[in-house]
Amino acid sequence: MSExxxxxxxxxxxxxxxxxxxxxxxxxxxxxxLRVVARILRDAGCEVIYLGLRQTNEDIVSVxxxxxxxxxxxxxHNAGHMTLAPKMVEALRAAELDIPVVVGGIIPxxxxxxxxxxxxAAILGPGASAEExxxxxxxxxxxxx
Amino acid sequence: MRQSNKIKxxxxxxxxxxxxATSGERRAVGRLLSIVEGGGAPAxxxxxxxxxxxxxxxxxxxxxxxxxxxxxxxxxLVSEAEKAGxxxxxxxxxxxxxxxxxxxxxxxxxxxxxxxxxxxRSVATRGHxxxxxxxxxxxxxxxxxxxxxxxxxxxxxxxxxEVDVTATADTTxxxxxxxxxxxxxxxxxxxxxxxxxxxxxxxxxxGANDVRRDLEIMLDLSHATGAEDVAGGRxxxxxxxxxxxxGIAELWxxxxxxxxxxxxxxxxxxxxxxxxKTEVRSRLLTGLEGMADHLLAQRFEALxxxxxESTAPSExxxxxxxxxxxxxxxxx
Ligand SMILES: Nc1nc2c(ncn2[C@@H]2O[C@H](COP(=O)(O)OP(=O)(O)OP(=O)(O)O)[C@@H](O)[C@H]2O)c(=O)[nH]1
Ligand SMILES: [Mg+2]
Numbered sequence: 001m002s003e004x005x006x007x008x009x010x011x012x013x014x015x016x017x018x019x020x021x022x023x024x025x026x027x028x029x030x031x032x033x034l035r036v037v038a039r040i041l042r043d044a045g046c047e048v049i050y051l052g053l054r055q056t057n058e059d060i061v062s063v064x065x066x067x068x069x070x071x072x073x074x075x076x077h078n079a080g081h082m083t084l085a086p087k088m089v090e091a092l093r094a095a096e097l098d099i100p101v102v103v104g105g106i107i108p109x110x111x112x113x114x115x116x117x118x119x120x121a122a123i124l125g126p127g128a129s130a131e132e133x134x135x136x137x138x139x140x141x142x143x144x145x
Numbered sequence: 146m147r148q149s150n151k152i153k154x155x156x157x158x159x160x161x162x163x164x165x166a167t168s169g170e171r172r173a174v175g176r177l178l179s180i181v182e183g184g185g186a187p188a189x190x191x192x193x194x195x196x197x198x199x200x201x202x203x204x205x206x207x208x209x210x211x212x213x214x215x216x217x218x219x220x221x222l223v224s225e226a227e228k229a230g231x232x233x234x235x236x237x238x239x240x241x242x243x244x245x246x247x248x249x250x251x252x253x254x255x256x257x258x259x260x261x262x263x264x265x266r267s268v269a270t271r272g273h274x275x276x277x278x279x280x281x282x283x284x285x286x287x288x289x290x291x292x293x294x295x296x297x298x299x300x301x302x303x304x305x306x307e308v309d310v311t312a313t314a315d316t317t318x319x320x321x322x323x324x325x326x327x328x329x330x331x332x333x334x335x336x337x338x339x340x341x342x343x344x345x346x347x348x349x350x351x352g353a354n355d356v357r358r359d360l361e362i363m364l365d366l367s368h369a370t371g372a373e374d375v376a377g378g379r380x381x382x383x384x385x386x387x388x389x390x391x392g393i394a395e396l397w398x399x400x401x402x403x404x405x406x407x408x409x410x411x412x413x414x415x416x417x418x419x420x421x422k423t424e425v426r427s428r429l430l431t432g433l434e435g436m437a438d439h440l441l442a443q444r445f446e447a448l449x450x451x452x453x454e455s456t457a458p459s460e461x462x463x464x465x466x467x468x469x470x471x472x473x474x475x476x477x
Contacts (some may be wrong), residue, residue: 016179016183017269017271042242042247042248043242043247044247047241047250047267048249049253050249050250051253051254063253065171065172066171066175067266067267068179097172
């Protein structure tokens with residue numbers, strides 16, 4: 001074999017795309033917002049496992065295992081984030097899954113600190129750019145590593 | 146960029162993951178699949194550990210044009226499999242965006258399995274479908290070794306690699322439907338030759354019978370030309386409605402009978418060895434491609450300077466090929 005043959009790259013790629021499970025919990029209406037977020041995440045270079053509406057915490061935990069998710073994105077365009085997001089964090093902890101939860105949607109300023117205290121890794125407003133979304137997700141994932 | 150504990154896999158970790166996966170821990174299966182998708186030496190280690198354990202799963206490929214109803218159909222099929230007491234796994238392949246490398250993997254929500262025993266993994270093509278040729282067989286191996294059966298692979302029947310990875314299944318199902326993918330289009334994409342079973346989905350739509358008739362005509366043709374014998378017999382056609390489940394039980398029976406027939410007629414051995422050969426070929430090509438790139442980076446400029454304007458590309462590649470296979474002591 002020539003020199004070329006002996007030095008062929010065999011390392012696993014460390015820049016594998018982040019895998020994000022994206023869902024909306026609870027019973028609220030449509031998934032238009034969620035689809036927009038999915039596209040933003042794709043454009044930020046993420047692999048989005050799209051779950052759509054009306055997911056339960058148990059569903060999401062199970063999917064996160066199967067998909068080996070790096071991060072869980074919850075879209076919240078209705079009230080309810082103050083109970084639903086902490087419950088998601090709790091369900092992951094109970095399953096001993098160390099996966100950060102990012103909440104996106106219209107979240108009042110005053111709710112941000114309590115959500116973070118409850119274990120939500122980051123909150124993204126509706127106007128976040130693809131860069132901002134990508135950076136935030138990378139940061140929260142790296143913070144867990 | 147990725148969680149570091151996911152990329153640094155010592156061999157002992159992989160061995161431990163395998164033990165957990167084969168004893169039924171889904172999280173370990175999920176992690177092994179990520180290692181396979183990452184490629185390189187860790188993926189090879191997974192292949193080495195998994196290979197002695199495989200051969201038990203019935204591998205089913207499902208392909209067809211975009212939107213034909215493949216995922217919805219797969220969801221109904223895994224329900225049938227679970228009813229039969231099986232533990233199915235699904236590998237659902239979706240294309241990545243060529244621009245960003247990102248992807249929206251939407252098959253899972255269509256498969257919509259309320260099937261607690263089914264393991265579903267969404268896969269992106271990661272920009273280059275060549276990677277699929279390595280990762281899909283690797284992921285199927287992880288499922289098989291972990292005791293899942295059947296293992297269903299869904300791909301969109303557009304790219305050659307996508308069609309190829311489905312075609313190496315034990316049973317390949319081609320889904321056509323009225324509207325999007327008429328039989329003629331399927332023919333162009335090379336889907337007809339790989340089909341063991343045809344499904345005309347969306348049988349509730351008018352035009353489904355026309356698709357069936359077109360398929361029958363093409364099958365008559367391959368009967369007349371003898372192509373049918375090469376393929377191992379005339380592929381049956383099943384009409385399904387994946388929304389209300391009409392025809393699904395018949396399809397499941399047809400799929401399992403195809404497999405039983407393979408086993409009884411000893412043709413399974415041939416299929417499996419063809420699958421092995423296809424995977425080895427993909428690995429060879431990937432290795433050769435890496436060697437070619439490396440050689441080009443090292444030698445192309447020097448070679449150009451040493452040759453004159455009139456040296457044709459064919460001569461340059463010829464020279465490089467000689468260097469590649471002549472061994473390390475070639476004079477520069
Ligand atoms: N009327 C009717 N609609 C169907 C049937 N099967 C699937 N659909 C619909 O067809 C659309 C596409 O279904 P999918 O299962 O996502 O199709 P697919 O082939 O997996 O699509 P891709 O993975 O994107 O190529 C969805 O809106 C389904 O609800 C059927 O038998 N009848
Ligand atoms: Mg699909």
